[in-house]
Amino acid sequence: MNLDILTSHRRALVARPLLLIFAFTAWSLTGPANVALALLLALFLWDLPTHWGRLRREPVFWLLVGVVLVSALLALRAAWLFPSTAPAQWQGAWAWSAPFLFLVIAWWLREDAGLVWPLMGVAALGLVVGVLRKSDWSLAPQVLEGMRYHFGYAALGLAFIASVILVGLLLFRPRIVRIPIAGRPHPLLGWTLWVLGLAFLLGVLAVTQSRGALAGLFLAGLLYALARPRMRVRSELPRGRLTLGSFLLVLLVALSLLWATKGRYREDWRALTQDSQAGQLSYTGSLTIRINLHLLGAAAFAAEPLLGFGPGTSTTEFLIPEGILAVGEHHRAQAPKVSHLHSVALEVLARFGLVGVLIAVLTLSVLLRAYRGLASDPGTAPDLKVFLGLGGALLLFFCLYDFRVLNQDLRFFCILFLGILYGLHLGRDLAPCPERTGHG
DSSP states (O other): OOOHHHHHHHHHHHHHHHHHHHHHTTOOOHHHHHHHHHHHHHHHHHTTTTTTTHHHOHHHHHHHHHHHHHHHHHHHHHHSSSGGGHHHHHHHHHHHGGGGGHHHHHHHHHOOOGGHHHHHHHHHHHHHHHHHHHHHGGGGGHHHOOOOOOOTTTTTHHHHHHHHHHHHHTHHHHTTTOOTTTTTEOOOHHHHHHHHHHHHHHHHHHHHHHHHHHHHHHHHHHHHHHHGGSOOOOOOOOOOOOHHHHHHHHHHHHHHHHHTTTTHHHHHHHHHIIBTTTTTTOOSSHHHHHHHHHHHHHHHHHHTTTTOOOOTIIIIITTTTTTOOOOHHHHHHHHSSSSSSSSSHHHHHHHHHHHHHHHHHHHHHHHHHHHHHOOOOOOOOHHHHHHHHHHHHHHHHHHOOOOOSSHHHHHHHHHHHHHHHHHHHHHHHOOOOTTTSSOO
C-alpha cells in the first residue's frame, strides 16, 4: 500500500507541470494542449486502480462514463441510419464527451488547491500570447477605423473567454497589485500587469464587437451587485473608488460598443420589419436568423424526440439539405447557409433528444452540488468563490446564444474552468485547513 501511495504521489508531481502547460497552451498552441491533456488523462487512468474506492462514489465519474457510452451508442445508431455521416458521428461523439474531462483536471487539483492561482494566471497569459501570435497585424489600420476583427479566433468564442477573464481581473485586483516575488510584494509590477491586462481585454471586447459578451458582462455585474450585500466575508473582495472606476470604465467600453454596433441593430430591425414577410422571417439579420434557428431546432426535436439524430448530425448542414427534416422552401433555401443552430441547448435537443435533456439535468445537478459545497467552504477565498459563480453564469448564458462545444476553444474552457471548480470540491474533504486557497 505504501508503494501505491508513493507512486500516486509521483504521478501527482508529474501532473503539476502538465496542468500548467495545458492552461498556457489551451488558446495559444492547441497541439501541446492536446498532448498535455492526453498525458493527464493517462496519469488519471493509471491512478484509477489505486483510488477506485473513492472514484466509484463520485457522481461526476459515472457521469463521464455515461456520457462517453451514450455518445458512442448514439453515434453508432446515427452512422447506421445515415452512413455518409459516420466520420462526423465519431468525431461528434468525442467532441461532446471531451468537456466532461474536467474531472481529470479536478482530480490532479484536489490535493494542490494552491495551484489554482498560477493555473488561472498562465491561462490568461496564454490567451494574450495566442491573440498576439494569431493576429494579422496588416489589418491594424482598418481595425483602428472601426472594423470588426476576430484576432485569428472565432469572434464570439474569443469575446466570451475574454469577458470571463475580465471579470476575474476586476475581482482579483487586490491580489494582482500586491503580486509576491520571493515572498515580497511588488506593487509597481502588479499595477502594471493589471492595467495592461485591463486595456488588452477591453480592446479585445471592443474590436470583436460581441453583443453576447456585452450582455454577459451586464449579467455578471447585476449578479455581483445582488449577491455582494449577502456575503458575510468580503475581506478579499475589491472595494473602494478604484473598483467603482474600473466598472465605470467597463461600462464606458460597453456603451462605446453599443454605439459601434448600432448599424447591426438597424439591420436587425429592418430584417424584422421590412425584409420579413407574413409567416416567413428573413435570414438577413442576427435576430431573425436566431428565431428561425430556434424554430428549426424545435422541429428537429419534434421529429426525433427520444434519441435525436446523432452527436455528429447537423440540422442545417445535413438534415435540411438532405430532406430528412421536412421544412418549407424558405428554410430549405436559406438554413444551409448557417453552420449550426447557434445554441448548445437547441443542438442537444436536436442531436440527443430527451436523452440529452437527462444528461444536461444530471450535469447541472453535479455542478450545483459542487457550487453548494464551495459556498459553504470557509477554506476557499471569497473572491475565488464569486469568480467561479459568475464564470459559471457566463458559461451557461453563452451556451444559450452560441454553439462551440465541438470547437477546441470552448471545449478547453469547460475542461479548465469546471476542472478548477470541481477540483476545489474534491479537495474539501482532503484539506480542512482554513486558508486552503486564500493566498496565491
